Amino acid sequence: MTESEPERRFRTLFISDVHLGTRGCQADRLLDFLKFHDADTIYLVGDIVDGWALKAGWYWPQAHNDVVQKLLRKGRKGCRIIYIPGNHDEFLRNYYGTHFGGIEVVEQTTHQGADGRRYLIIHGDIFDLVVQNARWLAHLGDRAYDFAIQMNRFVNMFRRMFGRPYWSLSQWAKLKVKNAVNYIGAFERTLAAEARRCDAQGVICGHIHFATIRDEHGIRYINCGDWVESCTAVVEHDDGRFEIINWANASPPVALPAPLAARAA
Numbered sequence: 001m002t003e004s005e006p007e008r009r010f011r012t013l014f015i016s017d018v019h020l021g022t023r024g025c026q027a028d029r030l031l032d033f034l035k036f037h038d039a040d041t042i043y044l045v046g047d048i049v050d051g052w053a054l055k056a057g058w059y060w061p062q063a064h065n066d067v068v069q070k071l072l073r074k075g076r077k078g079c080r081i082i083y084i085p086g087n088h089d090e091f092l093r094n095y096y097g098t099h100f101g102g103i104e105v106v107e108q109t110t111h112q113g114a115d116g117r118r119y120l121i122i123h124g125d126i127f128d129l130v131v132q133n134a135r136w137l138a139h140l141g142d143r144a145y146d147f148a149i150q151m152n153r154f155v156n157m158f159r160r161m162f163g164r165p166y167w168s169l170s171q172w173a174k175l176k177v178k179n180a181v182n183y184i185g186a187f188e189r190t191l192a193a194e195a196r197r198c199d200a201q202g203v204i205c206g207h208i209h210f211a212t213i214r215d216e217h218g219i220r221y222i223n224c225g226d227w228v229e230s231c232t233a234v235v236e237h238d239d240g241r242f243e244i245i246n247w248a249n250a251s252p253p254v255a256l257p258a259p260l261a262a263r264a265a
Helices: 027-036 051-056 062-076 090-095 129-133 135-161 169-176 178-197 258-264
Strands: 008-015 037-044 080-083 103-105 109-112 118-121 202-205 212-216 219-223 232-236 242-246 254-256
Touching (some): 027 037, 037 062, 037 109, 062 080, 118 178, 178 202, 178 219
Parallel strands (some): 037 080, 202 219
Antiparallel strands (some): 008 232, 109 118, 212 219, 232 242, 242 254
């Protein structure tokens, strides 16, 4: 997208798993996305800042700061911004009910869509037994994921040399490894059940870096994806329609409707 092209405005924008403070974070792509997309309300659905990584070693380049400043500017211009912390930014869980630069911090919330449907907004880590009951294993898995991201950089460097689009090693593995597929399926079912328990017709979450929109058993399950690999966000149009926007190879931007998003995530 070029600077001369108009901004796209939506009713609601959902972003999760940016992981600012890590080398894998694609902050430049997110900043570019935010330049051309705005909404009346923005939900930050957890793991926006990676406190785990920052605790291990400080990494905060200018692009990461620019993303924060861009969000704060949107807030000053009248956009309502709601931050639901995840496990990597769990330090913010001590500040529920407070505001930072106009950004509201809440444990979880409910969003009412334009079509009247109620959506539970939650990061999702509290339903991940690995994170809750074996934190050491979660941190070990985090290291393995970082290694996969490093490998992904080399693979995509060669793909760019041959004019090939971005390809995610981790996303490919999630679709091919049986245990990963089973884990994703169990996560989705658990979140859908929680939405039903909260008398909501849908759930919007993050955590597993797997963007999808799916309707099953009367519950709409929406995952925002991430800004480490897939570079995806979820938007709600004024008519209540939800859409996944993929910014990984954006130029021009590529918008995925729900059925394609579920297959391509």
